[in-house]
Amino acid sequence: MLVTGDSLKMIEESKSELQQIFQMKDLGELKYFLGIEFARSKERILMHQRKYSLELISELGLSAARPICTPIDINVKLTTKEYNDYLKNNNAKQLKGNNAKEPLLSDVGSYQRLIGKLLHLTVTRLDISFSVQTLSQYLQQPKKSHMEPATRIVRYIKNQPGQGVLISNKPIQEVTAFCDADWSACTHTRRSVSGFLIKLGESLVSSKSKKQTTISRSSAKAEYRSMTITVSELTWLLGLLKELEAEVKLPVNIYSDSKSTIQIEANPIFHERTKHIEIDRHFIREKIQQGFM
Structure with missing residues (x-):
């Protein structure tokens, strides 16, 4: 729980009243909350998720991977299984290569968990919002061609894991x-x-x-x-x-x-x-x- 306001007296009174009803522990000045870190100065507050980002990079085994400068490759056209079936049934010219024959991921949950973590990261990383929004459309039946750009976003985050949002005073x-x-x-x-x-x-x-x-x-x-x-x-x-x-x-x-x-x-x-x-x-x-x- 965060307790905030422009009067220290009211904040202390509110915390005192809450502690009389609930078993609570005062953690002091806000520094870390729900994976979001807060760095303060006299002029502004920086909200970032550096620790969360580094944990995500380590979890995917990308600590030694080379960072990437862009979150998504605009030249890569992602498709769903239903769309591929439609093109195949209609003998459409857009159907090229083995994209239509590509099987679904054996571990669908790994893709879903990764997108969920990236969605939480968009709280402070607006630069990946569009990319994550695009990949979140394939949660039901993800393929290898979907997992690769999702991993690419993590490699992009590795470039500046401490980037966040500045709040001015x-x-x-x-x-x-x-x-x-x-x-x-x-x-x-x-x-x-x-x-x-x-x-x-x-x-x-x-x-x-x-x-x-x-x-x-x-x-x-x-x-x-x-x-x-x-x-x-x-x-x-x-x-x-x-x-x-x-x-x-x-x-x-x-x-x-x-x-x-x-x-x-x-x-x-x-x-x-x-x-x-x-x-x-x-x-x-x-x-x-x-x-x-």
């Missing part, structure tokens, strides 16, 4: 969000992948890389849905900050590299090509009218 005034989408990224379903990160002042507080639930027929639609997911997260985050009585400067700045998404939102005229995202459009427009962004 500067006053919180502005909330900034960045959103993007990889259109039609999934080769099996052709669904897009949304990604966002939100900063509270200079500190990163929320991020996500997730495949969208529906298929987008245009890149503008995928980008707009990514912005909708970001605004939803911002709505929840600002509500939480309000409960904590933290002052936040409005409007919130949201950055997107999609000109079409920005133009759709800036133009109040209803476009025929945006009928399929009418709900998302009205949701974001309502937030703009409220001065939210």
